[in-house]
Amino acid sequence: MGAKLAGRTRGRKRAAVMSEINVTPMVDVMLVLLIIFMVTAPLLSAGVQVNLPKANAKSLSQNDSKPLEVTIDAGGQIYLGETKVTLDRLTGMLQAIAAESKDRRVYLKADTKLPYGKVAAVMGSITTSGLSNVSMLFDSQGK
Numbered sequence: 001m002g003a004k005l006a007g008r009t010r011g012r013k014r015a016a017v018m019s020e021i022n023v024t025p026m027v028d029v030m031l032v033l034l035i036i037f038m039v040t041a042p043l044l045s046a047g048v049q050v051n052l053p054k055a056n057a058k059s060l061s062q063n064d065s066k067p068l069e070v071t072i073d074a075g076g077q078i079y080l081g082e083t084k085v086t087l088d089r090l091t092g093m094l095q096a097i098a099a100e101s102k103d104r105r106v107y108l109k110a111d112t113k114l115p116y117g118k119v120a121a122v123m124g125s126i127t128t129s130g131l132s133n134v135s136m137l138f139d140s141q142g143k
Contacts, residue, residue: 067105068097070126074111076118091125098130109137 071079078085080093097104106126110119126134
């Protein structure tokens with residue numbers, strides 16, 4: 001049995017086969033993807049921007065698959081999810097949802113500067129539509 005020397009065959013020199021993977025292009029692509037995701041991630045948090053009141057309380061459990069979110073912004077505009085609605089239309093939409101399932105959770109978010117009467121009117125609309133599992137959201141950082 002004869003032994004071969006690495007890279008030599010009978011006097012001729014042959015280049016050794018490079019068996020390493022060039023990872024530089026892969027690292028470049030991954031860094032570009034990382035930057036894209038870092039820039040777009042804050043934009044994915046959808047919803048209406050409101051200043052929630054602050055209070056000391058424990059946070060809600062997140063076992064709901066898809067709770068309804070009713071939001072009242074600083075101007076008094078009402079939103080169901082991201083859809084702008086009137087108070088009457090909100091009641092009708094919630095009645096249709098309550099016909100499917102009455103135990104659906106509703107989160108109510110209201111801006112700090114709103115008068116109490118506006119928040120009470122929306123809360124009344126939610127409860128008269130047949131949904132009784134309502135939670136008011138606020139900023140839990142206190143003071």
